[in-house]
Amino acid sequence: MSWVILIGAGIMEVLMVIALKNSESFKNKKWSVIWFLLSLASLFLLSLAIKDIPLGTAYGVWTGIGAMGSVVIGMLFFGEKVSIQKIILITLIIISIAGLKLV
Template identity: 50%
Template sequence: MAWICLIIAGFAEVGGVLSMKLSEGFKKLIPSLSCIVFGAISFYLLSLSVKTLPVGTAYAIWTGIGSAGSVLVGMLFFNESKDRIRILLISGIIISIAGLKLVS
């Protein structure tokens, strides 16, 4: 169950970052509120997962999902660079996340 909470927390982190982008500096109400809600969900689920999982592993996976997911969302929806080196480096983060899961 801790792993499920952690993965959902990572995706909620991506939702928070996406909402932050859409809020235009917290000038738009709905995306601003959405950012706060996603952030709260993300932190809450992370706190549940660290009850069972090692804090370093959980934090690394949470930030990895958030980082990789945010870059992928930027590439897909905000026309950010899809340079091969960026994709290679993001793949490294994803591979590292999977590796941490395997050794934990």
Template identity: 50%
Template sequence: MPWIILVLAGLFEVAFTTCLKLSQNFTNLKWSVAFFLSITMSFYLLNQAIKSIPMGTAYAVWTGIGAAGTVLVGILLFQEPASTLRLLFLILLISSIIGLKVVA
């Protein structure tokens, strides 16, 4: 269960970074509220996960999910570049997240 909570925390991190962009520097109220709700949930769930998962591992996985997810959102929703090298490093990042789960 702690790993599911940690993955949810990472997904809320993707949500808050996406909402941050959509908030247009906090001028769009709907996306600004969504940002604050998402960031609150992300940190709350991370806090719950580190009760059972080592803090360093949990933080690395949380930020990795957030980084990888945000890159994918950027590519899929905001037409950011999807170069071969960028995708290669994204695969390496995801592999590292899986590796941390395997050894934890």
């Protein structure tokens, strides 16, 4: 169950980055509040996950999901350049997350 919670924390982090982008440097109050709530949700879920998952593993997976997710969201919805290098690096993050789960 802790791994499901950790994945949820990572997803909240990705959503938090989307809200941050839409907050326009915290000028848009609605998106700024959404960012704040998602930040709290992400950190709360991470805090639950580290009760059963080692801190280094949990943090690595959490940041990996956030990094990978934000790159994918950027390419799909914010017009960021798609490149083979990005795809390869995202794949390496996925492999790293799987490796952390296995060890």
